[in-house]
Amino acid sequence: MVVKAPPGYCVDRAAVRDSATGSFVLLASCASLAPESEGPRALPALMTVSVSAADPALAPPDAAALTAAAPVEVLAARQRGALALAHLAEGGAEVLPGGDPRHWRGAARAGERVVGLALYAPTDSPLAGEAGANLLAALAARIETRAVAPAEALEPDGVGTMFAGLFN
Numbered sequence: 001m002v003v004k005a006p007p008g009y010c011v012d013r014a015a016v017r018d019s020a021t022g023s024f025v026l027l028a029s030c031a032s033l034a035p036e037s038e039g040p041r042a043l044p045a046l047m048t049v050s051v052s053a054a055d056p057a058l059a060p061p062d063a064a065a066l067t068a069a070a071p072v073e074v075l076a077a078r079q080r081g082a083l084a085l086a087h088l089a090e091g092g093a094e095v096l097p098g099g100d101p102r103h104w105r106g107a108a109r110a111g112e113r114v115v116g117l118a119l120y121a122p123t124d125s126p127l128a129g130e131a132g133a134n135l136l137a138a139l140a141a142r143i144e145t146r147a148v149a150p151a152e153a154l155e156p157d158g159v160g161t162m163f164a165g166l167f168n
């Protein structure tokens with residue numbers, strides 16, 4: 001599986017975790033991870049991608065199931081193709097210091113795994129609103145499930161990483 005960050009965002013390689021029971025990637029604006037970085041500037045945000053262990057019995061997530069599982073008030077829910085999205089009213093400030101309590105969660109099935117997504121943004125950022133759903137959908141669209149050579153997975157521009165063997 002390859003996770004490629006949307007323009008202006010980068011993978012925090014120090015936070016990547018990969019195991020047979022699941023995997024995790026943390027992404028943030030490139031400027032926040034490396035202030036000297038060049039390239040497109042992006043609004044500050046913290047995004048996560050988590051991949052479950054393989055389970056052939058997993059049901060594809062949908063917006064209704066995501067809403068029903070939410071532990072807090074859901075402000076909005078929508079289905080964008082295979083991606084279920086929920087806009088949650090609380091919890092963002094606990095994850096991101098100075099963050100807006102509103103944040104986005106998303107989920108999609110990829111083979112026998114579920115890919116979970118989250119987006120946290122600073123207080124009153126457009127990303128704490130509808131723009132966050134668009135950015136999370138853009139991230140989801142850039143996640144590929146294909147076999148890749150290790151050199152291809154670790155791209156020189158620092159925007160990709162590989163979960164070795166998850167979908168082989």
